[in-house]
Amino acid sequence: MENSYDRSRTNVPVHSLSSYEMGSDDVNVVCTYGKISVWFGRQTPDVVVGQTLIAISKVDKSAxxxxxxxxxxxxxxxxxxxxxxxxxxxxxxxxxxxxxxxxFHSNKALFHLAENIIEELKTDDASLDIYWNGDDSDITKLSDEFRKIEGWNIKEIIYKD
The missing domain is CATH 3.30.70 (Alpha-Beta Plaits)
Structure with missing residues (x-):
């Protein structure tokens, strides 16, 4: 049986994405084909750093x-x-x-990266460019994962002409 969420997704026009931006006041993520740009503000909670990296890992282990x-x-x-x-x-x-x-397939590496980001946030904002093989469906999956993080919203979606 189809729920209202499924029906609403099937009525969405099918356009290729150019970029998809999500986040909160403390975090900004811009997804494009080939790259995910992440900005963490100094006030980003430690748990959100980890949740962000894990969400990306869940969608694309080759990132x-x-x-x-x-x-x-x-x-x-x-x-x-x-x-x-x-x-x-x-x-x-x-x-x-x-x-x-x-x-991103290594939990040990992600944990160490999160520790390094958290340490950097003590004195400055942190930015990362993560390379991945994501397409429209992967960006949608990533958006679904990010929605699980408290306080995250869609900021901007840009479609290709």
């Missing part, structure tokens, strides 16, 4: 966040042991410049 860090050589191994995947590294003036991928 990945790329980050560049300046650290000592021993820290590279520490990041790898926490699920980060080393892409490259080079000697820098103040240590090593290391490029890592943070795979």
């Amino acid at each position: 990945v966040y790329e980050t560049e860090l300046i650290c000592d050589f021993d820290s590279i191994t520490n990041y790898e042991s926490n699920g980060y995947v080393l892409v490259s590294y080079a000697k820098a003036d103040n240590g090593y410049r290391a490029m890592f991928n943070v795979p």
Whole structure:
């Protein structure tokens, strides 16, 4: 039996999405094909950081966040042991410049990423560009996951012409 939510979804015009923006006062997420841009404001509750990353992981386990860090050589191994995947590294003036991928299929890597974001929020806002293979149906699934986070709303939907 079809409920009113199902009927309302079938009456939605079928257009390809250009971008889909959701969030709250503390968080903003913009989804497009290929990329999810996330902004966390300094007042973002720790649990919302985790819920946001988990929601993305539920929809696309192949999603990945790329980050560049300046650290000592021993820290590279520490990041790898926490699920980060080393892409490259080079000697820098103040240590090593290391490029890592943070795979969303690894709960350990997501937990460590969430810890790093929460630490950064103590002094500044945090922004991430997460790369994924999402299409219209994945954006819809992600929107459904984000709606489960208290206080989140749709901010803007832009369709392709």
